[in-house]
Structure formats: structure tokens, C-alpha cells
Amino acid sequence: MKKNSLLVLVLLTVMVYALAQSQKPKQKTQDTPAASIERGRAIYQKECLSCHQADGGGVPHINPPLAGNTVLLNDKTKIIAVVLKGMTDRIPIDDEYYSNNMASHAYLTNQEIADVLTFARNSFGNKASVLTAAEVKVVRGVKKK
Amino acid sequence: MIKRLQGLMLILFLVITLNGFSNALKINFNFLINKCFNSDTGKGSIKVPEGFSATIVADNVGKARHIVISPKGIVYVKSMRKINGKGIFVLKNVGANAKLTIIDTFCNYGGTGIVIKDGYLYASSDEEVFRYKLNAKDEVINPNAPEKIVTGLIEHHQHETKSIALDNVGNIYVNVGAYANSCQEHDRTKGSPGRKPCPILDSAGGIWMFKADKLNQTYGDGIRYATGLRNVVGLDWNQQTNSLFVMQHGRDQLFQNWPQYYSENDGAEFPAECMYELHKGSNCGWPYIYFNQQLNKKMLAPEYGGDGKTEGDASFQDPVIAFPGHLAPNGLLFYTGKQFPEKYKNGAFIAFHGSWNRAPLPQAGYFVVFVPFKDGKPTGKWEVFADGFSGKEVVNSTRSADHRPCGLAQGPDGSLYVTDDSKGTVFKISYTGK
CATH class of the missing domain: 1.20.5 (Single alpha-helices involved in coiled-coils or other helix-helix interfaces)
Incomplete structure (x- = not known):
């Protein structure tokens, strides 16, 4: 027994x-959206804050704001491409021109780009859907972890 | 039914909350107005030395960049962007108080530079320089038909503004800013090496000299007066030395792009913002070197093999005086008036636009500085002359600054005028003490 x-x-x-x-x-x-945003916050502080500022407000006429930025909020493909390739085009963003070039950030992983964009899309008064590593992978067009 | 009740309660709750918010905001707003701008007297919160007073004399003057005041007191302000299709604002004191009234607007381009010399008003777009004949009352005779003096200057949407100054023998000096941070293979990119020789310098990154009265000049007609200047916004002809003085905007991102050599603090403090006295053939060393104001040395730029410790080529010109990094000097004026005390005579006022790239440290600048001069040389350290333009104790993000000093002008009575390109405010600083 x-x-x-x-x-x-x-x-x-x-x-x-x-x-x-x-x-x-x-x-x-x-994974949760909250976890992605938290990881994205740390990436933002390291990679983005010096130009786009602590409040996501950018610098008038020099670096575009992320707060209320319609490309960031409405065009996932385009904003992923901007992070991957940088931006040197002279095109207006929400009817204003910005002087400085943005460097390519292709050295970030798909997940890191997804996290930082999800953070930016849900900070500074912004509210938008989660952006995934799979979506970044499609735009990048090549396999990368 | 219950759901509907819940919905109603939610709406009621929201209305009460929002109302409370707006009331709180209104109180706050009034408090701020009372604290910062006493609207009756127009006195701002600008801190100036004892004996001086600072007042707001105009608001909403476009994106007010440089400013010039005619001998008869007509104020011309160049706006960075056209407002309702016009890029120059004309202001005048028409009332009993010191306020300026916008009496006219003209000019179909935005820009920064505006100067009066020998009966002409000179103004620049980001690619060209024009001039307008003035009548005996200092009014522009033909605002819609300026003479085009210079055309076809490089405008690659970085450091694109064209500041101007004139000497006393019929020459005009035009800044053509470098369309890059430090001439890297890939602009503003971490670890990207510098191009050598830097190809930008053939048509930008310097000061070009043209005839002030000859039409349609371009690169081949003028001469590259000085090179190795990344971008100059503030510049002035010094009547004592009979030479051109400029304020360079130093390069960005030492820490962000070269973290192996620079700490966050290094990136915020370096390189210096430098004042140079130029002569024909001056070379100030951009992009190969930058100035470290603490070591008082020219350092080899990391894009060209520097590591924060290695000195650069000693043959490049030394600055007249150096300021902390990234403060963005946008206006320079040598004071020739009689109103201010003797100490200020022939000294330099510098309007610092305020930084954007000192993060994670707080941003800095947003003030007007004075440097005492004797016989064309600084006689002492720089001092903050007018402060408080940002309206904040600490500025963490550039756009939170209320005002950003940009242009400087001396009025016929010797008062100093300061423009702000954020809200289009014009400040007047006068000496009222004995």
C-alpha cells in the first residue's frame, strides 16, 4: 500500500x-502588444530619440515629428521602408518639408523594427495597430532573423 | 435598458470630466499669460542685464528669420516660408507705444537673408539673391520686380538657407551650407567613413563672394571666398576690422555615430559652435576637423580616422571664440549704436536658436549672448545677455521651446531687435538705465 x-x-x-x-x-x-511596445521604447531611445526627440515631436523644419505622422500611422509598408532604407527624398510630410537626411536602419532585426514602429504608432498620442516582424520581413524582401 | 443607462452614465461622466479639464486648462493658461507676458505693457519674461528692458513689439510675423531696420525705422523681416504667398514682412511703429504694425508684405519666396546696403534691400531665397531699390523714405520702390543678383546656388535640402552680408566696396557674401553632416559616404549613418577629398566643397560648405550690383551671377562669376565651413547662418561685416565674421553650426552625432569614441556627454558638448573671422582663402577645416572648446584644439573628425583624442591638421584656421556644442548660432551682430553702455560698443551679439541634438541631456541655447570686443578681438568670455526665450526651465524636446531666437538687428535709436522663427515674435531690447 x-x-x-x-x-x-x-x-x-x-x-x-x-x-x-x-x-x-x-x-x-x-507575445503581447504591451511587450512589443516596451521593447520598442528601449530601441527608440537608442536609435531614434536624438532626432525625433523625447516627445516624438521632431525638430521644426529639420526632423519630422512622429506624433500624428500620417505615414507612420497609415502606411505600414512605406514606414517600414523608411526605417530600412533611410530617407533622403525631398518630399513633404504632412505638408511640411524637413531638411535632414535619415540614415538606413537595416541593421536592426525584423522584430526590432516591428517593436520600435509599434512603439511609435502607440506613443506621443498616436494609436494604431501592432506591426509585426512578418510584415517587416515582406518589405525587406530577404530572409533575416 | 441597463446597457442604455450605463451608456448615458458614461457620457455624463465624460462631459463632467472634460469640462473640469477645460476649466483647469483655462486657469492654467491665464496664469501662464500673466506670468510670462503682461499683455498691457508687452513686457516678456526675457531676462536681461540690469538697466535693460525687453518687450515684445510684434507677433505672428511669419517664420521670422533675419531682420533689418532702415535708418528711418522701417523694419524688414524675412520669413523662412511664404505666408499667404509672401516672404517679406514690412513693419513700422505707427502708434504711441513701441509696438510694430505689419504695414505690408511682398516677395514670392521664403528664405533667411535680408540686409540693407547703400539704398538697396537685399534678400535671399534658398537658391538666389535679389535686391530691391529703396526710395527716400526707405520704402521698396518696386516690390514685384527685384533685380536678381545671384542664381543657381546649391539647394540640397540640408543647410539650405543662404545668409548674406555686404562689405563697403560693393561685394556681397553668400553662405552656401554643406548638404551633409560630415561628408560621409552615407550621410548621418553610424560608422560610415568620410569622403576624401570631400566633393561637396566645390560648390557648398563655404562663403561665396559676388558683386553686389551685377545681375544673374552664379558660381563661375563669384569666387569661393572661404571654405571648410559646414553651415553658417549668422554672419556680419565688422566695420572696425573691415572683415567678415561668421558663426558656424558644428557637426552633429559624434556619440550617435561613433559611440566607440564618444560618450553621450561628449556628443552633447562637442564640437564647439565657432566664430571665425574670414579672409579670402580662409579654410576652417570642415569636414576633416572639428573644434574641441575644452581642449582648445582642432580634432581629427572620426569619419577621417579620429578617435576623440587625435588632433587634426593644424593648418586649418582657428576660431575667434568657441561656444558649447549644438546651440545653433543663427544671428550675429556687431553693435555700433550709442544707446547701450560703453562695454557693448563694437562687441558681438549672437542669437542662439537652441539645440535639438544634445539628447539624452536637456537641450540648450535659446538665448542671446554677448562677447565684448576691442580692436576686433574678444576681450573677455562670452556672457548670456538675454535669456528665457524658451519659456521653460528645462527643454527636453526642441518643439516645446516657446520662442527660438534667430535674427538680430539694430534700430536707429540703438535698440537691439531679436526675431523668433517659431511663433514669429519680434523682441526689442533697450537700455533704460543710467
Whole structure:
């Protein structure tokens, strides 16, 4: 009897352990918009803030604002391309011209670009959908982790 | 039914909250107005030395860049952008108080430069320079038909403004800013090396000299008077030395693009914003060197092999005086008036637009500085002359600055005028002490 109960206990322990193990990787891949935004915040501070400013307001006539920026909010493909290739074109953004060139940030991973854009699309008064690494991958056109 | 009730309650809640907010904002707003701008007297919150007073004399003057005041007191302001199709504002004091009234607008281009010399008003777009004949009352005779003096200057949408100054023998000096940060293979890109020789310097990154009265001149007609200047916005002809003085905007992103050599603090403080006295053939060294105002040395730029410690070519010209990094000197004026105390005579006033690239440190500048001069040389350290334009204790993001000083002019009575290209405000600073 005593032996049996011990066996049951061992079996139960093994089962619980196995269950926990099987769920662990599932939890790891589960991402939330909030987590993406938080990762994006750190990337923004390192890569973007010096030009686009702490408040996302840009610099008048020099670097465009991200707050209320209609390209950032409405055109995922274009904004991904801007981050990947940089921008040197003389084109108005929301009816205003900005002087400075933006460098390419293609060295960031697809996930990092997705995170920083999701952050920018949901900060400085902005509200827009999550942008995914898969969407960045499509624009980049080549396989990159 | 319950859902509908919940909805109604939600709306009620929102209305009450928003109303409360707007009331709070209104109170705050009035408080701010009372604190910063006493609207009766027009006194601003601008801090000036004892004996001086600063007042706002005009508002909403476009994107007010440089400013000039005629001997008869007509004020001409160049707007960076056209407002209702016009790029020059004409203002005059028509009332009993010191305020200026916009009496006219003309000119079909935006720009920065505006100067009066020998009966003509000179103004620049980002590609050309024009002049307008003035009548005996200092009014523009034919506002729609200026003479085109210079045309076809490089405008590659970076450092595109063309500041101008004139000497006393019929020459006009035009800044053509470099369309790059530091002449890298890939502009503003981390780790990208500098191009050598920098190809930009053949047609930009310097000061070009043209005849002030000859039409349709372009590069071949003028001479490259000085080179190795990244971008100059503030410049003035010094009547004492009979030479051109300029304020260079130093390069950006030492830390962002070269973090292996520079700390965040280094990136905020360096390079210096420099004043140069130019002569024909001057070479101030951009993009190969930058000036470190703490070591008082010319340093090799990281794009050309520098590491923050290695000195650059010593043959490049030294600055007259150096200021902390990124403060953006947009206006320079040597004071020749009689109103201010003796100390200010022949000294330099500099309007600093205020920085955008000192993050993560707070932004800085947004003030007017004075440098005392004797016999064409600074006699002491620079001092803040007028401060408080930003309206903030700390500016973390550039656009939160209320005003950004840009242009300087001396009135016929010796008062100093300061423009702001953020709200189009014009400030007047006068000496009222004894």
C-alpha cells in the first residue's frame, strides 16, 4: 500500500513536470502588444530619440515629428521602408518639408523594427495597430532573423 | 435598458470630466499669460542685464528669420516660408507705444537673408539673391520686380538657407551650407567613413563672394571666398576690422555615430559652435576637423580616422571664440549704436536658436549672448545677455521651446531687435538705465 502510494506520487510528479515543460515554450512564444511596445521604447531611445526627440515631436523644419505622422500611422509598408532604407527624398510630410537626411536602419532585426514602429504608432498620442516582424520581413524582401 | 443607462452614465461622466479639464486648462493658461507676458505693457519674461528692458513689439510675423531696420525705422523681416504667398514682412511703429504694425508684405519666396546696403534691400531665397531699390523714405520702390543678383546656388535640402552680408566696396557674401553632416559616404549613418577629398566643397560648405550690383551671377562669376565651413547662418561685416565674421553650426552625432569614441556627454558638448573671422582663402577645416572648446584644439573628425583624442591638421584656421556644442548660432551682430553702455560698443551679439541634438541631456541655447570686443578681438568670455526665450526651465524636446531666437538687428535709436522663427515674435531690447 505504502509502495503504491509512493508510486502514484512519483507518477503524479512526473506528469505535472511534463505538463509544465510542454507549456513552457508555448508561453515563451506568446507575445503581447504591451511587450512589443516596451521593447520598442528601449530601441527608440537608442536609435531614434536624438532626432525625433523625447516627445516624438521632431525638430521644426529639420526632423519630422512622429506624433500624428500620417505615414507612420497609415502606411505600414512605406514606414517600414523608411526605417530600412533611410530617407533622403525631398518630399513633404504632412505638408511640411524637413531638411535632414535619415540614415538606413537595416541593421536592426525584423522584430526590432516591428517593436520600435509599434512603439511609435502607440506613443506621443498616436494609436494604431501592432506591426509585426512578418510584415517587416515582406518589405525587406530577404530572409533575416 | 441597463446597457442604455450605463451608456448615458458614461457620457455624463465624460462631459463632467472634460469640462473640469477645460476649466483647469483655462486657469492654467491665464496664469501662464500673466506670468510670462503682461499683455498691457508687452513686457516678456526675457531676462536681461540690469538697466535693460525687453518687450515684445510684434507677433505672428511669419517664420521670422533675419531682420533689418532702415535708418528711418522701417523694419524688414524675412520669413523662412511664404505666408499667404509672401516672404517679406514690412513693419513700422505707427502708434504711441513701441509696438510694430505689419504695414505690408511682398516677395514670392521664403528664405533667411535680408540686409540693407547703400539704398538697396537685399534678400535671399534658398537658391538666389535679389535686391530691391529703396526710395527716400526707405520704402521698396518696386516690390514685384527685384533685380536678381545671384542664381543657381546649391539647394540640397540640408543647410539650405543662404545668409548674406555686404562689405563697403560693393561685394556681397553668400553662405552656401554643406548638404551633409560630415561628408560621409552615407550621410548621418553610424560608422560610415568620410569622403576624401570631400566633393561637396566645390560648390557648398563655404562663403561665396559676388558683386553686389551685377545681375544673374552664379558660381563661375563669384569666387569661393572661404571654405571648410559646414553651415553658417549668422554672419556680419565688422566695420572696425573691415572683415567678415561668421558663426558656424558644428557637426552633429559624434556619440550617435561613433559611440566607440564618444560618450553621450561628449556628443552633447562637442564640437564647439565657432566664430571665425574670414579672409579670402580662409579654410576652417570642415569636414576633416572639428573644434574641441575644452581642449582648445582642432580634432581629427572620426569619419577621417579620429578617435576623440587625435588632433587634426593644424593648418586649418582657428576660431575667434568657441561656444558649447549644438546651440545653433543663427544671428550675429556687431553693435555700433550709442544707446547701450560703453562695454557693448563694437562687441558681438549672437542669437542662439537652441539645440535639438544634445539628447539624452536637456537641450540648450535659446538665448542671446554677448562677447565684448576691442580692436576686433574678444576681450573677455562670452556672457548670456538675454535669456528665457524658451519659456521653460528645462527643454527636453526642441518643439516645446516657446520662442527660438534667430535674427538680430539694430534700430536707429540703438535698440537691439531679436526675431523668433517659431511663433514669429519680434523682441526689442533697450537700455533704460543710467
